[in-house]
Amino acid sequence: xVQLQESGPxxxxxxxxxxxxCAVSGYSISSGxxxxxxxxxxxxxxxxxxxxYHSGSTYYNPSLKSRVTISVDTSKNQFSLKLxxxxxxxxxxxxxxxxxxxxxxxxxxxxxxxxxxxVSS
Amino acid sequence: EIVMTQSPATLSVSPGERATLSCRASQSxxxxxxxxxxxxxxxxxxxxYGASTRATGIPARFSGSGSGTEFTLxxxxxxxEDFAVYYCQQYNxxxxxxxxxxxxxxxx
Numbered sequence: 001x002v003q004l005q006e007s008g009p010x011x012x013x014x015x016x017x018x019x020x021x022c023a024v025s026g027y028s029i030s031s032g033x034x035x036x037x038x039x040x041x042x043x044x045x046x047x048x049x050x051x052x053y054h055s056g057s058t059y060y061n062p063s064l065k066s067r068v069t070i071s072v073d074t075s076k077n078q079f080s081l082k083l084x085x086x087x088x089x090x091x092x093x094x095x096x097x098x099x100x101x102x103x104x105x106x107x108x109x110x111x112x113x114x115x116x117x118x119v120s121s
Numbered sequence: 122e123i124v125m126t127q128s129p130a131t132l133s134v135s136p137g138e139r140a141t142l143s144c145r146a147s148q149s150x151x152x153x154x155x156x157x158x159x160x161x162x163x164x165x166x167x168x169x170y171g172a173s174t175r176a177t178g179i180p181a182r183f184s185g186s187g188s189g190t191e192f193t194l195x196x197x198x199x200x201x202e203d204f205a206v207y208y209c210q211q212y213n214x215x216x217x218x219x220x221x222x223x224x225x226x227x228x229x
Binding site for chain 2: 107
């Protein structure tokens with residue numbers, strides 16, 4: 001079955017760049033689907049960060065757009081998130097997920113387990 | 122930007138009882154709404170999309186309804202595994218998404 005796994009540093013210093021990777025298994029990214037990043041600060045709700053199509057087309061949350069870059073590496077079957085100039089407000093669990101799009105509707109149907117990233121000096 | 126609100130913030134329900142959760146959009150999202158369930162320490166799980174279509178493997182006790190700005194998630198008879206936080210999410214202004222703040226369903 002399709003599985004997603006986030007990886008990256010758990011601690012990032014303020015003003016630096018947060019970098020995470022989502023490895024996809026059980027499905028070839030180049031075959032299709034959109035893929036996304038969602039985050040959740042401790043004790044708070046979910047925030048969509050951005051999405052990418054297998055072709056490389058990207059879509060970002062307007063509130064984060066100036067700091068976010070999402071890219072895809074089909075040769076490694078993974079996609080990545082970079083968030084620059086981080087502050088303590090970026091401390092969160094970061095999830096990667098597959099975006100299911102169908103005539104009946106859309107939703108993030110497969111999620112990684114999430115990775116906690118803390119921004120602190 | 123479409124703002125999503127959910128009520129109540131916390132819903133206390135006894136096992137076997139019915140739970141009704143509400144989600145409201147600041148402007149019409151048609152039927153472009155999904156619901157997720159999240160248990161502590163776990164990733165969210167997609168329950169409903171298209172406002173009323175159950176995702177794969179979701180039990181029939183979960184049902185969604187509504188369109189426009191008002192939506193409801195109903196759990197017909199709460200099981201112990203259903204105590205969790207539930208989020209609605211609009212995708213009407215695709216490719217941008219916004220989530221509601223969540224409703225926590227806990228044991229009465």
